[in-house]
Amino acid sequence: MIGLQILASGILLGGIYALISVGLNLIFGVIKVVNMAHGDFLMLGMYAAYFLFTGLAISPYVSAIIIFPVFMVIGYVVFRLVVKPLLGKAETETNTILATSGLQFVLQNLVLMLFTADYRAIQLEGGATSFNIGGVMLSANRTWAFLICLILAVALYYILMHTRLGAQVRAVSQDRDASVLMGINVDRIYALTFCVGVAMVGLAGAIILPVFSAYPTVGTFFSTSSFVVVVLGGLGSFTGALLGGLIIGIVETAAGVFASTELAQVFSLLVFLIVLFVRPQGLLGKGARV
Amino acid sequence: MLEVKNLNVAYGDTQVIWDLNLHVEEGEIVTLLGPNGAGKTTLLRTICGLVKPKSGQITFCGEDLLSIKPHKRPEHGLIMVPEGRKLFPKMTVEENLFIAAGKGKVDSDTVDWIFELMPRLAERRKQLAGTLSGGEQQMCAIARGIMGKPKLLMLDEPSLGLAPIIVEQVFDILLKLREKGITIFFVEQFVEQSLGISQRGYLLEDGRIVLEEDSQAMLGNDYIKQVYLGI
Numbered sequence: 001m002i003g004l005q006i007l008a009s010g011i012l013l014g015g016i017y018a019l020i021s022v023g024l025n026l027i028f029g030v031i032k033v034v035n036m037a038h039g040d041f042l043m044l045g046m047y048a049a050y051f052l053f054t055g056l057a058i059s060p061y062v063s064a065i066i067i068f069p070v071f072m073v074i075g076y077v078v079f080r081l082v083v084k085p086l087l088g089k090a091e092t093e094t095n096t097i098l099a100t101s102g103l104q105f106v107l108q109n110l111v112l113m114l115f116t117a118d119y120r121a122i123q124l125e126g127g128a129t130s131f132n133i134g135g136v137m138l139s140a141n142r143t144w145a146f147l148i149c150l151i152l153a154v155a156l157y158y159i160l161m162h163t164r165l166g167a168q169v170r171a172v173s174q175d176r177d178a179s180v181l182m183g184i185n186v187d188r189i190y191a192l193t194f195c196v197g198v199a200m201v202g203l204a205g206a207i208i209l210p211v212f213s214a215y216p217t218v219g220t221f222f223s224t225s226s227f228v229v230v231v232l233g234g235l236g237s238f239t240g241a242l243l244g245g246l247i248i249g250i251v252e253t254a255a256g257v258f259a260s261t262e263l264a265q266v267f268s269l270l271v272f273l274i275v276l277f278v279r280p281q282g283l284l285g286k287g288a289r290v
Numbered sequence: 291m292l293e294v295k296n297l298n299v300a301y302g303d304t305q306v307i308w309d310l311n312l313h314v315e316e317g318e319i320v321t322l323l324g325p326n327g328a329g330k331t332t333l334l335r336t337i338c339g340l341v342k343p344k345s346g347q348i349t350f351c352g353e354d355l356l357s358i359k360p361h362k363r364p365e366h367g368l369i370m371v372p373e374g375r376k377l378f379p380k381m382t383v384e385e386n387l388f389i390a391a392g393k394g395k396v397d398s399d400t401v402d403w404i405f406e407l408m409p410r411l412a413e414r415r416k417q418l419a420g421t422l423s424g425g426e427q428q429m430c431a432i433a434r435g436i437m438g439k440p441k442l443l444m445l446d447e448p449s450l451g452l453a454p455i456i457v458e459q460v461f462d463i464l465l466k467l468r469e470k471g472i473t474i475f476f477v478e479q480f481v482e483q484s485l486g487i488s489q490r491g492y493l494l495e496d497g498r499i500v501l502e503e504d505s506q507a508m509l510g511n512d513y514i515k516q517v518y519l520g521i
Binding site: 164167168170171174175177178179180181182183184185186288289290 | 338339340360361362363364365369370372376377378379380381385388389390392394418434438
């Protein structure tokens, strides 16, 4: 029974990790840019949802719908100002890491200055309840978060695999030059991917607010997890991020039960190291189609 | 159809192409010969926009090609099949073809014609491009090039790494493309065979055109015979 409970809670947590990481991996897979400020967009999403909830009484699940397009715009501005000028130049990979790291400091300190370092949490009505499914308890907040992740994952998978736009995104991630030769507007795909990647994580910020508190450096914690998730699953692979998220979620939940929650990340990093030794390309590596 | 005038291309301080002039007329097959490192690939990449020239002019069907964005050039009828095929390996054969269809409109006549021309591809339409054999990949790369309905198809060493019998098939297909009205400009190392199917040839050495002749004359040229045919 305890095994089943760990599995269920782990999958719920894993879904959240997957949702947070998908944007990071999408951006890396298509643009080959490591967005160090990824977690900070999550943080911004959490703050946005927090103030929409406390100020206007809008549920984070509703504000997620508002946050998505707003963060696409934010993503576009960041792409044009921070990322685009570095693309196609010498040392693009290093420079984009430095630039997005800089952005990370700017965002964190901006939020610190405006909203102080206080932890901000919200209490949703009925959020603390759990569903009892055959003796397995599922926290309501986490279940909603998981279901939303699931819907988004399916939607994104469908778009990537079955629409022309999705095919173009896959083409650019597989061969940039050939994409240009086939008439694909690579700059447009880059911009769009960055916007969607940022919007996904901003939305994730709203979705997780009922579960986790917001504070200026909360992004750093999730950034670390995201990097583990995507490298574990397979860099640049969408399905890899999903798989990596689930594994890390289950491992951390199990560690929380058998050891302590403080040590949870130690165990996930341990699993991460083992996988890297055995399969340095990540679990899915280059095998996955998206 | 295609006219390159006084083209200079450099990577940083290293100049690769020097004052190059060449032209391709409608309905021709033109071969570009030259040793490794002569600048053949750079020339093709410049024409299709992956490399920006230092100076010079390129006109295509009367339009100033350099003012057209690289990804817009296929729409204008200029398509390149790059060196090493560069298929999208994790997409199926069909997906590779469909994505190259101009403006997203897959023309079923073109698809039927392609599969008639290359029956192997029809059999493997649902297979991932990365799992095809070298010859099949080259066929797929050419097919992908045709999907955009080119007026001029440029190919960078279509025979690279292929068995002689497959090379023959590839050249056969090039002849059939020309029958369909597609003009062809291609880079090759197989001197005899490529000149055999083309009307004219250029020889590029150290970034300069050193010879421009009819294919037959070129095959009879002493320098070509000595250096490239080993006769």
